[in-house]
Structures are given as structure tokens and as C-alpha cells.
Amino acid sequence: MSTTGDTTSEIHAEPQAEATATTNRKQPFGRGFLDTISTGWANRPQSLPAQREQASFAARRREAVSAAFPGRRVVIPAGEQKQRSNDTDYAFRAHSAFSHLTGWGADSEPGSVLVFEPRAGGHDVTLYFRERADRTTAEFYSDASIGEFWIGPRPALAGVAADLGVATAHIDHFAAGEDDVLLGEDDDLTRFVSELRLTKDDYELAQLRLAIAVTADGFDDIVANLPRIIEHPRGERVVEGLFHQRARNEGNGVGYDTIAASGPHACYLHWTRNDGAVVAGDLILIDAGVEVDSLYTADITRTIPVSGRFTDIQRKIYETVREAADAAFAAARPGVTFRTVHETAMSVIAARVAEWGLLPVTAQEALDADAGGQHRRYMVHGTSHHLGIDVHDCAQARREMYYDGLLEPGMVFTIEPGLYFQIDDVTVPEEYRGIGVRIEDDILMTADGPVNLSAAIPRTADEVEDWVARLA
Structure with a gap:
């Protein structure tokens, strides 16, 4: 200045x-x-x-x-x-x-x-x-x-x-x-x-792309340092510190408190204490975003197997979450209501947890807006929010412009379904307990449909395993 x-x-x-x-x-x-x-x-x-x-x-x-x-x-x-x-x-x-x-x-x-x-x-x-x-x-x-x-x-x-x-x-x-x-x-x-911020101009889109690119580098930093993260008694804090270093070196800082949630901590949606160990065999859920100097921020989540390989049950849960995210992405089109993205993801979640025998009702009954909701025990949060100069951008917009509003070119929003099986939840089999998975990407709506701005960060289970093998 x-x-x-x-x-x-x-x-x-x-x-x-x-x-x-x-x-x-x-x-x-x-x-x-x-x-x-x-x-x-x-x-x-x-x-x-x-x-x-x-x-x-x-x-x-x-x-x-x-x-x-x-x-x-x-x-x-x-x-x-x-x-x-x-x-x-x-x-x-x-x-x-x-x-x-x-x-x-x-x-x-x-x-x-x-x-x-x-x-x-x-x-x-x-x-x-x-x-x-x-x-x-x-x-x-x-x-x-x-x-x-x-x-x-x-x-x-x-x-x-x-x-x-x-x-x-x-x-x-x-x-x-x-x-x-x-x-x-x-x-x-x-x-x-x-x-006024519901649709982004060219400058805002460029800043969001920059924030996402730096965030991707921050995730690489974490994966590359998994061995020393595991060695530290508060490995979650090391994860937080590595990402913060990248955010400060190449941006203004973090766009929100980093969630570095390993093992059962991943089932706590806003775990920001980040004081736990990162243990081989567990998953670690990392929800983090770099805020660049213009104050625009990314908001990305990846769930990574600490030892580099998913177990069979971890992979099943992970790929179900990805299936829900991909379905939501496919449903997002100009002229579609914003809430359709969430409803589509929840349909997949309900179908899968019912298939696994975790619901006392059918998936269709669980999806009933008034009498249902049983599947929400395992994913209580929404699937999407607008993103921009605030991590939860446009939060004071009217409902008819936001949740019930129509998707338009220039809008940027997240898609972030998850599944969370608390460590003490006796409604699920023991092998599910303590597993939390979320996949979150930053999406730009264009006239031709959605574009995943964070797609370069590994997403599928196979890609994530290759990512760890390549960098760690």
C-alpha cells in the first residue's frame, strides 16, 4: 500500500x-x-x-x-x-x-x-x-x-x-x-x-481459482509429511501447522479454522481442537481452505487413509460418499434449485445406509420430508453452501434466493456429503464405529453445467491411495 x-x-x-x-x-x-x-x-x-x-x-x-x-x-x-x-x-x-x-x-x-x-x-x-x-x-x-x-x-x-x-x-x-x-x-x-455476491464476476472467479490452487499445494504438504505426522503425539496439530504455513506463505492465511480430524474425531463435524494423534490404520479428515490476500477462500475436504490404503469397510463408506457427491454434481444445472443438490446427495446416502441395514425404515420412508429423516443421523449437515469472500458466502440472502433459489452461471458453491459413525453409536455394527468420511469440492456453475474447480485434488479411493504412495 x-x-x-x-x-x-x-x-x-x-x-x-x-x-x-x-x-x-x-x-x-x-x-x-x-x-x-x-x-x-x-x-x-x-x-x-x-x-x-x-x-x-x-x-x-x-x-x-x-x-x-x-x-x-x-x-x-x-x-x-x-x-x-x-x-x-x-x-x-x-x-x-x-x-x-x-x-x-x-x-x-x-x-x-x-x-x-x-x-x-x-x-x-x-x-x-x-x-x-x-x-x-x-x-x-x-x-x-x-x-x-x-x-x-x-x-x-x-x-x-x-x-x-x-x-x-x-x-x-x-x-x-x-x-x-x-x-x-x-x-x-x-x-x-x-x-449481490450470489454470482461472481471474473475477478472473483480468478481469486477463487488461486485460493483453490494454493489449497491443493497445502494438501500435498500434508500428504508428503504423513510419516512425521504419525510420529508426533499430536499429529493433528502438525497437519494444521503444515497447512497454515502454506496459507501464510502464499496467501493471507486460512479462510476458517482448519479441521484435522483423525480416527473417531472425524465424526465431529467441527473438530478444530486438533490435538489428537494420527494413527496408522485410521482415516484422517482434513477440511481446510486458503484465504488469499483479496480475502477469497477455498473450502475443500479430503479424507485420507493414514497408512496409505483403505480397509474394505473404509473404502465402502468412502466410495458411497463419493457416489453421493458425484450424483449431486450431475444434478446441478442452471435453472435447478439449489436444494436439489442436497436432496440428490441425501437420496444416495439414504439408499446405501438402508441397504446396509442401518435404518428402521426403507430409504423411501426415510426421505419423507415430514415423517422421515432417519438417515440424517449419519449426515446431519447440508450438502452445499455458497463460497466466495466468505467461506459460507451470501448467508444473509433470502431463502428464496439461496436454498430455494435457482442455480445460475457464475455461482460458486460446495458439494460436501459425508457419513459419520460415532465411536459410541450402537445403531451401527462395531466395524463402522469411529469412521467419518467427507469429500468436499468447490463448484462453479457455468451456462454449460457445473465445473469442479478442485478436481485436481485426488478424489476417488484409488486416486487417494496413489496420492499417498507418490508423496508420503
Whole structure:
């Protein structure tokens, strides 16, 4: 991010109360420090950055918001940093709608606000944020939250304006209004910006492909290190760490908490404790996605035999899950309802668990919407969700636009059926207990049908076994 706008090499700052007060951690600044801290700094370059690629896409999204709220003042906050403990914060991530409408991703500033000021024929849009506390202020050295001495160079107003293609102003000039249409408080706005992301533009699709490619490399890292993962007493934590390293090296981080669930832990749908051993003979379910700097994320799950080979019962369960995923993929077409994908996968799951004698009713009876559902004991979650700048994207969209909505070209969603037989579930034979399998892929709908964006990551049982043999 540009640091344009500061060519001053000297400050004349008086000691602030905070700077001179002695606390448990903050020590007073001596006069010698205060007299010399303002000198000896090189001037900064004045060149403006080129406009980033996503700026034109974000501008079109803002036009859609403007058209939807004529004559209204619309306010989209980025959000503030959140406390982790005492005086430490979690890493900041701007609200997804804010990033979607500005094009500002991992480098966005806490406390920023995007404002649509109504005017004849549309809106004037301004991005307000706190410009850096640079060497012209005492905050430069005394404020650990915004001072550049503490956190490094921060963006300047002119640099951001050129970078994002939007007018900027200091946050001190922003004032909330009583009639503001405010994200998070106004249901219509919250719904609209969520539904705006149901279909992805070319930039978003490119970012999702990038996130998936890096995620694939992260899965390769895990498979290649299976021997040392097995050796560690908390092998699940090693899996998590390997993937996180890839995510940080080539992206912004992980798009959500990695699930590294080995053995019976795979039956817990959101197992993120990741503190168990990875034992030969078990399966390990890995649900992970890289979030790239634009904040778009992949969401992929693979279930891998730790020893490199599926047992007969593991293979039977695994291939049933793949059969359900393939059926759901085949059912996904433009004009088909989103819920059809789930219903198709569940039909396969119901048929197979009934065939195995696990249901007290027939598969058809289990699929009855009102009286059935017995098969859901072994797959309680849904099969699909939209994917994008949020891992569960478009979550505030209306039901008739989401679950009951029609699939359209440009939509990106997951297909992720599973089967989970808890370790203590006495409704299933003992050899099934403790086995959990999920296969999750990221799907792009096109005019010609669905495209599996993550198909390069091994999926079939045979492919997975070959994968382990090749890399581990």
C-alpha cells in the first residue's frame, strides 16, 4: 500500500500524558528522546500507486448499491479490531461486504467506513479511514495501535484513493446520521450486499481459482509429511501447522479454522481442537481452505487413509460418499434449485445406509420430508453452501434466493456429503464405529453445467491411495 503524502522529516511534538506517565509497561520518554526522535528520517517517495485490478469490479458493485438505495445515505463499516486478551488483538479482517465494495482486502484499515452520500442521479462515495500516525505526530512513537514506529507504514489518503479508485477522507470528517442505512442494522442493506455476491464476476472467479490452487499445494504438504505426522503425539496439530504455513506463505492465511480430524474425531463435524494423534490404520479428515490476500477462500475436504490404503469397510463408506457427491454434481444445472443438490446427495446416502441395514425404515420412508429423516443421523449437515469472500458466502440472502433459489452461471458453491459413525453409536455394527468420511469440492456453475474447480485434488479411493504412495 502506498505511503504517499509524507515528505516531512521533522516533528515538534510535546510529550503527551500517555507518553510520560509511568505504568506497569509504559515508561516515560526522556527529553533527549523527544528532542531527537523527529530528526534523521529520509523523505518518503511521492509517487502514487497504479490502480489495483479489482478496483473497476468494486466500482460496479458500488453502482449496484447506489441504484438499490436512491436518495439514502448508506454506510458500510469495515469493523474494528477485536480483543484477544488484555492488550492483544486478533488479526484484523474487514467485513466481507466492505471489502467486496472497496476492493480493499488483507491490507484494509480497522475503523474504516465506506459512505454513499445521496445526490441527484446517484451517490458520491467516500472511503473514510484514519491516515497513518506518521513522524509529524507524537502518535508515531507513542501509540502502539496506530503509530508507524510500532506497526510499520500505514496507508495515506492519496495513495488509497489512487489504488482503489475511490475518493478518500480522514475518519475525523465522518459523522454518523440519524437516518443512515447502516450495514448490520438495516435488514434490507444487509440482505442486498449478501445477495449481490450470489454470482461472481471474473475477478472473483480468478481469486477463487488461486485460493483453490494454493489449497491443493497445502494438501500435498500434508500428504508428503504423513510419516512425521504419525510420529508426533499430536499429529493433528502438525497437519494444521503444515497447512497454515502454506496459507501464510502464499496467501493471507486460512479462510476458517482448519479441521484435522483423525480416527473417531472425524465424526465431529467441527473438530478444530486438533490435538489428537494420527494413527496408522485410521482415516484422517482434513477440511481446510486458503484465504488469499483479496480475502477469497477455498473450502475443500479430503479424507485420507493414514497408512496409505483403505480397509474394505473404509473404502465402502468412502466410495458411497463419493457416489453421493458425484450424483449431486450431475444434478446441478442452471435453472435447478439449489436444494436439489442436497436432496440428490441425501437420496444416495439414504439408499446405501438402508441397504446396509442401518435404518428402521426403507430409504423411501426415510426421505419423507415430514415423517422421515432417519438417515440424517449419519449426515446431519447440508450438502452445499455458497463460497466466495466468505467461506459460507451470501448467508444473509433470502431463502428464496439461496436454498430455494435457482442455480445460475457464475455461482460458486460446495458439494460436501459425508457419513459419520460415532465411536459410541450402537445403531451401527462395531466395524463402522469411529469412521467419518467427507469429500468436499468447490463448484462453479457455468451456462454449460457445473465445473469442479478442485478436481485436481485426488478424489476417488484409488486416486487417494496413489496420492499417498507418490508423496508420503
